[in-house]
Ligand SMILES: Nc1nc2c(c(=O)[nH]1)N[C@H]1C(S)=C(S)[C@@H](COP(=O)(O)O)O[C@H]1N2
């Protein structure tokens with residue numbers, strides 16, 4: 001089924017009417033996509049660190065982080081390798097909730113998510129500060145397994161999956177955009193799946 005809606009061209013729908021972005025196929029499975037090994041994380045020593053262009057650096061331990069108000073978000077997950085898992089329920093702490101504890105400096109316009117193991121990914125602040133962006137500790141009612149980013153992962157429903165940083169443990173606020181792990185290896189800086197922003201051709 002095809003229809004046109006603003007800049008979203010050629011939206012297909014799956015059998016239950018959920019939207020499928022161009023070039024994606026639907027799976028009920030939840031594949032694991034990780035570069036490198038799954039890090040071992042002990043929540044007793046885990047810390048979440050906020051750095052860069054902020055008025056005051058901030059560190060939260062597991063208890064403090066998971067003591068923040070919780071949200072539930074239903075959202076699709078679209079991987080740039082073309083699989084889409086359309087129905088996911090995530091539970092955790094809203095990005096906007098964490099922002100209440102942070103005073104970014106006036107020139108902070110981008111954020112880099114940091115992860116145990118060294119993975120990073122970049123987002124404009126206006127994309128990160130959205131109602132459906134969260135730090136999730138549960139997926140479909142269960143604690144997120146280590147392979148899927150447990151104990152805590154970022155979830156950015158409006159971008160390809162590589163922006164949903166697994167084992168997230170910090171945010172760095174920046175004035176200029178800076179490529180993360182995959183962005184430095186050819187993936188698109190923005191990664192909007194409706195625009196099929198998969199790879200970066202260097203021409204913008
Ligand atoms: N820390 C970290 N986060 C990561 C990755 C990774 O390799 N390391 N892979 C990304 C990619 S490419 C995708 S598609 C999703 C996959 O999440 P999943 O393994 O839970 O399906 O995680 C993203 N987050």
Ligand SMILES: [Mo]
Pocket residue numbers: 033079080081161162
């Ligand atoms: Mo991916």
